[in-house]
Amino acid sequence: MAILRTRIDSGGEAFRQNRQAYETHRAAVAAAREKSLAAGGEKAIALHHSRGKLTARERVSRLLDPGTPFLEIGQLAGHEVYDDPVASAGMVAGLGMVTGRLVSIVANDATVKGGTYYPLTVKKHIRAQQIARENKLASVYLVDSGGAFLPLQDDLFPDEHHFGSIFRSIAEMSAMGLPQVAAVMGQCTAGGAYIPAMSDETVIVRDTGTIYLGGPQLVQAATGEVVDAQRLGGAEVHTRHSAVADHHAIDDQHCLMLVREILSRRPASAPPAPPQRPEPPLYDPAELVGIVPANPREPIPAREVLARILDGSRLLEYRERWGQSIVCGTGAINGWPVGVLVNDGVLFSESAQKAANFIEICSQRDIPLLFLHNISGFMVGEEYEAGGIARHGAKMVNAVSCSRVPKFSVLIGGSYGAGNFAMCGRAFGPRLMAMWPNARTSVMGGEQAATVLTLVREAQLAKQGRAMTAGEAEAFKAPIREAYETRSHPVHAAARLWVDAVIDPADTRPWLTLGLASAAASPSQETRFGVFRM
Numbered sequence: 001m002a003i004l005r006t007r008i009d010s011g012g013e014a015f016r017q018n019r020q021a022y023e024t025h026r027a028a029v030a031a032a033r034e035k036s037l038a039a040g041g042e043k044a045i046a047l048h049h050s051r052g053k054l055t056a057r058e059r060v061s062r063l064l065d066p067g068t069p070f071l072e073i074g075q076l077a078g079h080e081v082y083d084d085p086v087a088s089a090g091m092v093a094g095l096g097m098v099t100g101r102l103v104s105i106v107a108n109d110a111t112v113k114g115g116t117y118y119p120l121t122v123k124k125h126i127r128a129q130q131i132a133r134e135n136k137l138a139s140v141y142l143v144d145s146g147g148a149f150l151p152l153q154d155d156l157f158p159d160e161h162h163f164g165s166i167f168r169s170i171a172e173m174s175a176m177g178l179p180q181v182a183a184v185m186g187q188c189t190a191g192g193a194y195i196p197a198m199s200d201e202t203v204i205v206r207d208t209g210t211i212y213l214g215g216p217q218l219v220q221a222a223t224g225e226v227v228d229a230q231r232l233g234g235a236e237v238h239t240r241h242s243a244v245a246d247h248h249a250i251d252d253q254h255c256l257m258l259v260r261e262i263l264s265r266r267p268a269s270a271p272p273a274p275p276q277r278p279e280p281p282l283y284d285p286a287e288l289v290g291i292v293p294a295n296p297r298e299p300i301p302a303r304e305v306l307a308r309i310l311d312g313s314r315l316l317e318y319r320e321r322w323g324q325s326i327v328c329g330t331g332a333i334n335g336w337p338v339g340v341l342v343n344d345g346v347l348f349s350e351s352a353q354k355a356a357n358f359i360e361i362c363s364q365r366d367i368p369l370l371f372l373h374n375i376s377g378f379m380v381g382e383e384y385e386a387g388g389i390a391r392h393g394a395k396m397v398n399a400v401s402c403s404r405v406p407k408f409s410v411l412i413g414g415s416y417g418a419g420n421f422a423m424c425g426r427a428f429g430p431r432l433m434a435m436w437p438n439a440r441t442s443v444m445g446g447e448q449a450a451t452v453l454t455l456v457r458e459a460q461l462a463k464q465g466r467a468m469t470a471g472e473a474e475a476f477k478a479p480i481r482e483a484y485e486t487r488s489h490p491v492h493a494a495a496r497l498w499v500d501a502v503i504d505p506a507d508t509r510p511w512l513t514l515g516l517a518s519a520a521a522s523p524s525q526e527t528r529f530g531v532f533r534m
């Protein structure tokens, strides 16, 4: 296995400039992160505390085993998507260790619009459930939610991937034998009430927890009955009369302790130890930010990245001398073996075939796949079309689609067009997907899109015997470029849950380690590929 040696001078001027340029990307993400972490704001948090309740983040941190990491999903979800600020889409979600077991956690944030479900809150809850399903994990729902955010009901209620699928998933996951524990830590109305009602086992907190399908106002409007929240659906009702809840907690802290105890009854399912001895790379991952070129049009040197991500900077490269615009090979991350694919130029027919073959090999040997996107797309032009690039590219997309080993995607640079598909973009089911702050993703680059649309416009005008001046063409292009820049940004992507997280390059190894460890706990599935177009 070859050791990757760096050719970068980490004390040089280019390195310094790259680092400086990266800082701008990092700062843009940090600003969005700060708003997400502010939850519903100081006033709402103070009110929440005055009711004797812990915030969603406080609940999660007290649920977790002390000192263990939390792999957060969708922290930037909802950022600047709706008219209201909806920090983290009103929900904290992720994977963490509870009594030595890796579990999926979903916690409603009642300081954000009463913890109601916006369309992205629904998407985030479903995403957390999907991660639990794929990795065969137990789930904890810390519920404190007014149910559907009513003004947007048509965007979150009636369709296939809307609110109902959360409840369908709870039932299906239970049937799969995946434990789901709900903790009622606030007023849980309508949809909020179905989560504890559908879960296997439910804890409710005295005085603050309520479960009801319709709140006191609705009951009065519907039947004329006047009843207060606790009498309608408090802990006394549900642990003594209805049996909708199974355990009675005196406060949030006690409730979290009971959830931990319930989970500890399950046979230990701590992630297994990695099969190889973990080892740091020879080169510091903190140097990655100096390797990402300040000019986004310059490619990121693939092997320099791998030298700072893989254990011992070691890579057993597959077909090193052929199809060189993609680097494929096996290595390890903190002792977990991975088959890694990283772009080193546009995808040609040879690179696509090589990647498809490599994916086939890893799938047969049960080696998880890691895709590091740095791709403008497949090569275009007469020669390449005649050479069947569409057919060869399709082989790679087929392999990525059908492979059943755990797949992970990290966008380290651009991820454009069909290149995104071939490199296991969101639609291809990576177990986890992240973006570096400098990365961008869209159907094509802004400049290319502006040029394509200008050419289309010019052709239309030519039919009318008119032409665009250079000034008009530029005025036409500028807003297209700008829209692409905004909408391909990691904050825009993460706000819509196109990716699970935006991570700093130096955090890539620990982030992937937790992902690989959680995937290792679930039995692998057999891969059956479709017809490869030879």
Ligand code: COA
Residues within 6 Å of the ligand: 110, 112, 113, 114, 115, 116, 145, 146, 147, 148, 149, 150, 151, 187, 189, 190, 191, 215, 218
């Ligand atoms: N849809 C839209 N907005 C809602 C909402 C809902 N279901 N429930 C609450 N909100 C909004 C409130 O208008 C308020 O907005 P504002 O901050 O802009 O004023 C914010 O969420 C917080 O609500 P508030 O009532 O002030 O907070 P609370 O902590 O005292 O109570 C609830 C929170 C959720 C318990 C309470 O608002 C409630 O019972 N809401 C109705 C829930 C319901 O009937 N849902 C049915 C869904 S099918």
